[in-house]
Amino acid sequence: MHDVIIIGxxxxxxxxxxxxxxxxxxxxxxxxxxxxxxxxxxxxxxLSNYLGLKARNGAELLELFTKDVSDAGFDLWTQTExxxxxxxxxxxSLRSGERLQSITIILATGVRSRSLGLPxxxxxxxxxxxxxxxxxxxxxxxxxxxxxxGGDAAVENALLLxxxxxxxxxxxxxxxxxARREFVERLQPNHAVTxxxxxxxxxxxGDDHLEGVEIQRKDGLKPFQLAVRGLVIRIGVEPNTELVxxxxxxxxxxxxxxxxEQETSAPMVFAIGDVSNPIxxxxxxxxxxxxxxxxxxxxxxxxxxxxx
Numbered sequence: 038m039h040d041v042i043i044i045g046x047x048x049x050x051x052x053x054x055x056x057x058x059x060x061x062x063x064x065x066x067x068x069x070x071x072x073x074x075x076x077x078x079x080x081x082x083x084l085s086n087y088l089g090l091k092a093r094n095g096a097e098l099l100e101l102f103t104k105d106v107s108d109a110g111f112d113l114w115t116q117t118e119x120x121x122x123x124x125x126x127x128x129x130s131l132r133s134g135e136r137l138q139s140i141t142i143i144l145a146t147g148v149r150s151r152s153l154g155l156p157x158x159x160x161x162x163x164x165x166x167x168x169x170x171x172x173x174x175x176x177x178x179x180x181x182x183x184x185x186x187g188g189d190a191a192v193e194n195a196l197l198l199x200x201x202x203x204x205x206x207x208x209x210x211x212x213x214x215x216a217r218r219e220f221v222e223r224l225q226p227n228h229a230v231t232x233x234x235x236x237x238x239x240x241x242x243g244d245d246h247l248e249g250v251e252i253q254r255k256d257g258l259k260p261f262q263l264a265v266r267g268l269v270i271r272i273g274v275e276p277n278t279e280l281v282x283x284x285x286x287x288x289x290x291x292x293x294x295x296x297x298e299q300e301t302s303a304p305m306v307f308a309i310g311d312v313s314n315p316i317x318x319x320x321x322x323x324x325x326x327x328x329x330x331x332x333x334x335x336x337x338x339x340x341x342x343x344x345x
Contacts, residue, residue, distance in 0.1 A: 038138050038139065038140065039063050039064065039065045039137070039138070039140070039142050040062040040063040040064065040139070040140050040334070041053075041057050041058070041062050041063070041064045041065070041139060041140070041142075041143060041331075041334060041340060042064075042065050042067065042124075042127075042129060042139040042141075042143070042316075043057075043064065043065070043066045043067070043142075043143040043145055044067050044119065044129075044142065044143070044144055044145060044146055045066075045068065045075065045093060045144070045145030045147055045310070045312075045334035046066050046067075046070075046073035046074070046075065046115070046145075046147045047073075047074060047075020047077065047145060047147050047310060047311075047323065048061030048075065048076075048102070048112065048133045048310065048320050048323040048327075049075075049147075049309040049310025049311070049324065049326055049327045050066055050068075050075070050143070050309070050310070050324035050327065051102055051106065051146040051168075051324075052064045052142050052323065052324035052325075052326075052327030052328055052331075053145065053309055053326075053327035053328070053330050053331045054075055054107060054111045054113070054131060054327075055105065055107065055111075055327075056327060056328045056332065056335075057111065057331045058109050058111045059112075060210060060331060060332065060335035061335070062331070062334065062335055062338065064111035064112065065111065065112045065113075065114065065137070065139070065192075066111060066112065066114065067114050067117045067119065067129070068113070068115045068116075068117060069113065069115075069116070069117060069118050069119070070141050071115055071116050072102075072115065073099070073102075073103065073106065073113070073115065074095070074099040074102070074136060074271045075145075075147050075310075076095070076148070076311065077095035077096065077098055077099045077102075077126045078095060078096070078123035078229075079095065079168070079169065080094055080095025080096075080098075081094050081169045081171035081172040081296065082094065082171045082246065084097075084098055084272060084320070086319075086321075087320055087321055087322075088321065090124055090341070091225065098320070101267065102215065108196060113258075115142075116168070116267070117131060117133075118132040118133075119131060119132070119294050119340070120132050120282060121280065122142070122281055122284075124189070124284045124285070124303045124306050125218030125280060125284070125303065126143065127139045127140060127141065127194050127305065127306075129142075130293065131233065131240055132161065135275070137301070140305065140338065141305045141306070141307065141338075142305070142306045143306075143307045143308070143327075143330055143331075143334075144281065144293060144301070144306070144307065144308040144309070144312055144313075145309050145310045145312065145323075145327070146276070146277040146278065146280075146306065146310075146312045147275050147276075147277055147310055147311045147312055148274035148275060148277060148311045148312060148318070149274060149275060149277060150270070150271075150272075150274055151270075151272045151273050151274060151275050151319040151344065152270065152272075153185065153191070153238055153241075153270060153272070153285045155239075155240065155241050156239065157241035157242070157247075158233045158241060158270070161243055161246065161247050161268075162179070162263050164245065164246045164247060165243060165246050165247020165248075165265075165266055165267055165268060165272075166247065166267075166268055166269075167182070167194075167198075167267045167269040168190065169194070169269075170193075170194040170195075170198045171194075171197060173267075174197050174198050174201050174202075175201065176267075177198065177201070177202060177266060177267040178202065179202070179203065180202060180203070180261075180265070180266035180267060181202060181204045181205075181206075181217070181264065181266060181267075182198050182201055182202050182204075182205055182265050182266065182267035182269070183205070183206045183238075183264045183265045183267070183268050183269070184198065184205060184206070184208070184209075184267065184269040185207075185208045185209075185238050185264065185268070185269065185270045185271065185272060186205045186207075186208075186209060186269075186270065186271035186273070187207075187209030187210070187211055187213075187214040187215045187216065187234075187271045188214075188215045188216050188222060188271065188273065189215075189217055190271040190274035191207065191209070191269070191271035191272075192214060192216035192220040193216075193220060194271055195207045195224065195230055195269075196220070196223055196227065196230075197226060198269070199227050199229040199230050202229065202267075203229065204230075204231065204232070205229055205230045206231050206233065206252075206265065207224075207230055207231070207232045207233070208236050208237070208238055208252055208264060209232070209233070209234050209235075209236065209248070210234075210235065210236065210237050211234060211235065212254075213234060213236055214234070214235055214312070216230070221290050224269055228230065233252060233254065234267075235254065235255040235256070236253065236254050236255065237251055237252070237253050237255075238250055238251070238252060238253075239243075239251045239253045239260055240262075240263065241254070241268065242261075246266075247266060247267065247268055248264065248266075249262050249263055249264045249265055250262070250263050250265055250268060251263075251335070274311070274318075275290075275291060276291050276292045276293065276311070276312045276313075278291055278292075278293060278312065279313060281293075282322070284303060285301050285302050285303055285306070285308075286301065286302035290315055292306040292313055292314070292315045293312055293313040294313070294314065295307070295309075296309050297312045298311070298329065298330070298333045299326050299329050299330040299333065300330075300333070301313075305337075306336075307330040307333070307334065308330075309323065309326035309327050309329075309330050310322075310323040310326060310327070313326070314326065320332060334340065
């Protein structure tokens with residue numbers, strides 16, 4: 038029997054684990070990936086807005102976090118796949134057949150990038166699909182590319198690619214881009230970027246490598262094909278809630294609903310980080326939520342033990 042089981046070892050989960058450990062709670066962290074860090078592995082741009090700390094990218098920040106992990110007293114299991122979770126019973130069944138029991142559970146499962154669901158999207162990973170312009174743009178210098186999306190991430194990727202690519206085609210399904218004004222203002226005078234609003238990608242073309250895309254305008258005209266060697270898809274994220282979505286209250290986008298103490302609709306089940314923060318998913322917000330949940334849990338468990 039553990040005091041706390043934390044599912045996910047990104048910034049939120051690690052922060053909660055450190056606080057739980059400091060507060061004297063028996064804590065176990067479960068991470069399905071081989072390495073800890075969560076979304077930090079996908080942050081390639083400099084991190085300058087984490088108060089009191091600068092890092093060249095997510096990997097460098099993770100190095101700083103990892104130094105503390107080795108000195109911590111909580112248990113951390115990586116490459117651990119969960120079969121099912123019973124939130125009412127606070128019981129977790131692993132794919133290995135092992136069952137774990139806890140007094141409280143903290144969900145720090147994060148989010149994943151949304152996909153278009155088109156054939157070729159997964160098959161051409163590393164063969165023309167661009168994960169991040171900040172990391173990969175030099176590989177596509179001199180080639181025409183396409184970016185799908187209309188938010189900050191999509192426009193920022195388009196601007197970075199426009200510095201090294203002859204043409205960048207930005208495809209967005211809405212009437213206007215959702216990105217911040219400063220991003221859009223930088224985009225407008227850039228002659229390398231062509232923006233198609235009210236448009237969707239309907240086909241990814243290529244076998245051994247990406248050769249092009251097919252775009253459908255909402256004005257009823259026939260879809261047209263565009264030859265490109267690189268494709269970035271930035272259409273938002275979706276929360277990793279598959280294991281618990283039938284047991285918890287979620288918002289319309291599927292994110293876990295929590296109160297000011299990070300508690301979910303299930304008693305003594307908490308959610309922290311991006312999985313419960315669709316409005317401002319930040320590293321500092323994630324670590325802060327982890328600390329909040331840990332302190333609330335410690336206070337409640339201590340009160341229960343005092344009262345017998």
